[in-house]
Amino acid sequence: MSETDNPGGMPHATNNVTIELRGVHKWYGQFHVLKDINLAVNRGERIVICGPSGSGKSTMIRCINRLEEHQQGQIIVDGTELTDDVKHIDQVRKEVGMVFQHFNLFPHLTVLENCCLAPIWVRKLPRKEAEAAAMRYLEKVKIPEQAKKYPGQLSGGQQQRVAIARSLCMNPHVMLFDEPTSALDPEMIKEVLDTMIELAESGMTMLCVTHEMGFAKTVANRVIFMDAGEIIEENEPHEFFNNPQSDRTQLFLSQILQH
Amino acid sequence: MSVHTPHPDMPPPILNVGVLGWLRSNLFSSPLHSALSLFAIYLLYLTVPPMISWVFLEATWVGDSREACAGGGGACWVFVKVRINQFMYGFFPESEYWRINLAFGLLIVLAIPLFIKRFQSKGKLAIFILVVYPIITFQLFSGGNFGLTHVETSRWGGLSLTLILAGVGIVASLPLGIVLALGRRSKMPIVKSVSVVFIEFWRGVPLITVLFMSSVMLPLFLPEGTNFDKLLRAMIGIALFQSAYMAEVVRGGLAAIPKGQYEAAEALGLSYWKSMGLIILPQALKLVIPGIVNTFIALFKDTTLVLIIGLFDLLAIIQQAFADPDWLGYSIEGYVFAASIFWVFCFSMSRYSMSLEKKLHTGHAR
Ligand SMILES: Nc1ncnc2c1ncn2[C@@H]1O[C@H](COP(=O)(O)OP(=O)(O)O)[C@@H](O)[C@H]1O
Numbered sequence: 145m146s147e148t149d150n151p152g153g154m155p156h157a158t159n160n161v162t163i164e165l166r167g168v169h170k171w172y173g174q175f176h177v178l179k180d181i182n183l184a185v186n187r188g189e190r191i192v193i194c195g196p197s198g199s200g201k202s203t204m205i206r207c208i209n210r211l212e213e214h215q216q217g218q219i220i221v222d223g224t225e226l227t228d229d230v231k232h233i234d235q236v237r238k239e240v241g242m243v244f245q246h247f248n249l250f251p252h253l254t255v256l257e258n259c260c261l262a263p264i265w266v267r268k269l270p271r272k273e274a275e276a277a278a279m280r281y282l283e284k285v286k287i288p289e290q291a292k293k294y295p296g297q298l299s300g301g302q303q304q305r306v307a308i309a310r311s312l313c314m315n316p317h318v319m320l321f322d323e324p325t326s327a328l329d330p331e332m333i334k335e336v337l338d339t340m341i342e343l344a345e346s347g348m349t350m351l352c353v354t355h356e357m358g359f360a361k362t363v364a365n366r367v368i369f370m371d372a373g374e375i376i377e378e379n380e381p382h383e384f385f386n387n388p389q390s391d392r393t394q395l396f397l398s399q400i401l402q403h
Numbered sequence: 404m405s406v407h408t409p410h411p412d413m414p415p416p417i418l419n420v421g422v423l424g425w426l427r428s429n430l431f432s433s434p435l436h437s438a439l440s441l442f443a444i445y446l447l448y449l450t451v452p453p454m455i456s457w458v459f460l461e462a463t464w465v466g467d468s469r470e471a472c473a474g475g476g477g478a479c480w481v482f483v484k485v486r487i488n489q490f491m492y493g494f495f496p497e498s499e500y501w502r503i504n505l506a507f508g509l510l511i512v513l514a515i516p517l518f519i520k521r522f523q524s525k526g527k528l529a530i531f532i533l534v535v536y537p538i539i540t541f542q543l544f545s546g547g548n549f550g551l552t553h554v555e556t557s558r559w560g561g562l563s564l565t566l567i568l569a570g571v572g573i574v575a576s577l578p579l580g581i582v583l584a585l586g587r588r589s590k591m592p593i594v595k596s597v598s599v600v601f602i603e604f605w606r607g608v609p610l611i612t613v614l615f616m617s618s619v620m621l622p623l624f625l626p627e628g629t630n631f632d633k634l635l636r637a638m639i640g641i642a643l644f645q646s647a648y649m650a651e652v653v654r655g656g657l658a659a660i661p662k663g664q665y666e667a668a669e670a671l672g673l674s675y676w677k678s679m680g681l682i683i684l685p686q687a688l689k690l691v692i693p694g695i696v697n698t699f700i701a702l703f704k705d706t707t708l709v710l711i712i713g714l715f716d717l718l719a720i721i722q723q724a725f726a727d728p729d730w731l732g733y734s735i736e737g738y739v740f741a742a743s744i745f746w747v748f749c750f751s752m753s754r755y756s757m758s759l760e761k762k763l764h765t766g767h768a769r
């Protein structure tokens with residue numbers, strides 16, 4: 145276990161923390177969806193979050209870039225606390241990229257325009273520079289030849305890779321993935337996972353909600369298991385899969401590994 | 404072991420292609436279909452030939468007085484011909500017609516580059532047309548500066564007035580409608596209620612009432628001596644009225660945009676106005692082009708209602724000509740003429756919207 149750079153059960157020990165959730169609670173109306181979430185993510189760390197459907201995984205990572213509002217506790221990203229202050233929110237969103245289950249590419253813009261939009265309008269890059277950077281990232285995700293096409297003309301796997309490139313164009317420190325392969329046909333899952341593995345190897349801080357356990361084993365420093373709005377268990381992958389502590393984790397793993 | 408030999412391509416059965424195939428699949432595919440087709444053809448036979456003969460074959464085209472039409476059994480287009488200037492320019496002084504011609508000619512010249520693919524600065528030109536062009540046009544119509552004689556708005560009329568009313572209505576109601584639609588979907592309660600009340604108020608009142616109130620009631624409330632041009636009041640009334648309809652059309656488009664688009668825009672750090680302007684509205688407006696153009700067409704035709712407040716748009720000025728004792732009894736010609744002018748404009752708008760829809764289609768699949 146010591147050969148990984150995983151800080152183990154005491155993430156607070158390092159001062160290299162880039163995302164910190166302290167006692168976060170959230171409700172949808174009466175429904176208590178997040179219960180006392182505590183999590184610290186170090187720079188360069190790759191975290192996989194899993195758990196049954198409806199357990200609050202999406203809600204948690206969406207709180208990190210304020211797509212959802214938490215009502216109690218603190219969320220601090222790169223030293224900026226998320227509050228109602230729009231400046232703070234903008235600051236955090238500049239540093240945090242997100243990839244969605246359904247890609248959410250802009251269908252009225254070409255692949256290249258999808259990638260350049262935010263750098264031009266948010267980072268105020270000159271168009272030429274933004275396009276050059278976008279082409280670099282499109283090469284990285286291996287689809288530079290599709291730059292002039294519209295998202296509707298691409299396969300699901302290609303669209304998701306464009307979505308990853310689009311996020312990377314903003315030069316984020318952190319990338320959030322919310323089930324990036326769940327909407328894909330089986331033969332396209334690998335191309336997206338390969339892209340994510342490459343990204344992990346480049347040292348990106350990543351939080352991935354995914355049920356791809358192979359991916360978790362290869363790249364994760366830490367696996368987090370959530371159920372009913374709580375973090376039930378977190379451990380480095382080898383321990384997590386071979387020696388799950390709680391029976392809920394065991395049940396979940398047996399269900400997911402069966403097929 | 405058998406070797407596969409590819410099957411040769413064969414021509415389709417003769418009854419499925421060509422004129423015969425088309426007739427069979429489109430007009431005579433079943434007994435009921437055949438009966439309906441024959442009935443429709445019979446109706447066309449009853450109506451179209453007499454119409455063509457009235458409008459074209461037996462119509463009188465030459466001459467400059469009522470006598471020219473005495474013998475003909477068809478339409479008397481001479482009536483329209485001798486009054487065409489009034490129908491186009493209203494009571495504008497004849498020596499100043501060139502100003503109206505110049506204004507509309509300028510619009511056509513300015514608009515041409517918008518349809519040229521290779522022309523780069525379409526956006527800038529569009530802004531010029533929307534901002535600078537109206538000022539030029541107003542100067543040309545109204546005069547009073549640059550050595551142009553002043554022409555009162557009460558002398559504006561005919562087709563040129565119709566086009567001005569419709570143009571102002573269209574240009575003002577779309578942005579206003581968009582703002583109202585965004586307001587109605589806003590999370591801020593005050594903005595939202597103001598938009599809802601505004602929209603529901605204007606949608607609940609007939610346009611006739613709006614025009615009537617703007618010309619009769621409004622002056623009662625305004626301080627003594629304020630002179631607020633009647634045409635301007637009508638324009639404001641039409642623009643506000645149509646913007647409420649426009650808002651509902653746009654709102655339909657906004658509602659059809661998936662939540663993921665808003666979230667992706669937010670996650671990239673785009674501000675509210677940027678994500679609306681760059682992501683949401685372009686998609687939403689594209690979705691509702693048919694509805695928007697529908698509203699434009701309704702607006703164009705609704706401008707005829709200004710006749711009740713004493714403005715002489717195309718229809719009003721034609722009707723006014725019926726009263727000419729020299730030309731009693733030619734109202735059908737007048738109405739047919741008015742209808743065909745309106746039809747040409749409305750039909751062009753409809754065709755343009757269809758081509759726009761096609762052009763903007765990017766094969767989106769979600
Ligand atoms: N906008 C919302 N309003 C009300 N309930 C919601 C909303 N979004 C999610 N939920 C509920 O919150 C719970 C957690 O949702 P989610 O975070 O999407 O779970 P997961 O991603 O783990 O499947 C679910 O029970 C879901 O029904």
Ligand SMILES: [Mg+2]
Nearest residue numbers: 201202203323
């Ligand atoms: Mg989810």
